Amino acid sequence: MVKKSNWANDEDVKLIELFNLGYTSKEIGAELNRTKEAVQKRIQLFKKKKIICEKNRKLKQIECREIKKAINRESSKFLSNRATIKACISAYKNNSMGDLVLDKKKAKEQGIAFPIDMPGVSVNEEIRKFNKFEEKNGKLDLIKYVKSEAERLRELQKEVRKGIEEISV
Structure with a gap:
């Protein structure tokens, strides 16, 4: 149930805090148990009274956006076995059947350590x-x-x- 009463001081403080942290009006409304429109109207009032500074919020929003982009970029960089082998072809040798096999002998001689998830064989x-x-x-x-x-x-x-x-x- 959404509150329809007047805004309390502690709600105003919480709204300003969440707004400055970069939360959207929908997220703030869910947190304070208010509608998105009521939160937007209250934010508009605080902007008129110059209680809220938009510059701080923009920086937080950009920071959050960049963090999300970085996380998505890193999570989508997963390489398949074939792509990993193509990227590190010098670590492999061909066996008699034409398969690419991880060259552990060469690695020991050169003092190279392979990660555990590196594919051993490409058939x-x-x-x-x-x-x-x-x-x-x-x-x-x-x-x-x-x-x-x-x-x-x-x-x-x-x-x-x-x-x-x-x-x-």
Whole structure:
């Protein structure tokens, strides 16, 4: 229930304090159990009487905005495993299967410490597909593999076109 009585002195002090801290009228209203409009009217009155100085509030608002931006920027900087590996490619070496593996031997020699969350292996999916094709069809034939992949892509393209035609009709 929202108060409809006159403003008390302690409420005025609290309003001025919250306003100077950069709170919005909606937040102040929730804190003081008043409507947003009532808070705005009271702030307007204090500005006329020059009890509230707008400069202090603007600085606080800018500071709060910058803090929120910095937090959002930092939280959105998360790198996926693949992006981390691309950024630190010198810390990895290729194994016999073409996978990128964290080079711990090189790190020990150079006295480098890796963070715990650094990915250890990046599996090379292309070689895995190629090896599956080789196991399925016997002897390795690169031209045959490329032709089969091209055929598979053509079939996929036909399915997509059919789906688009069904949707458009």
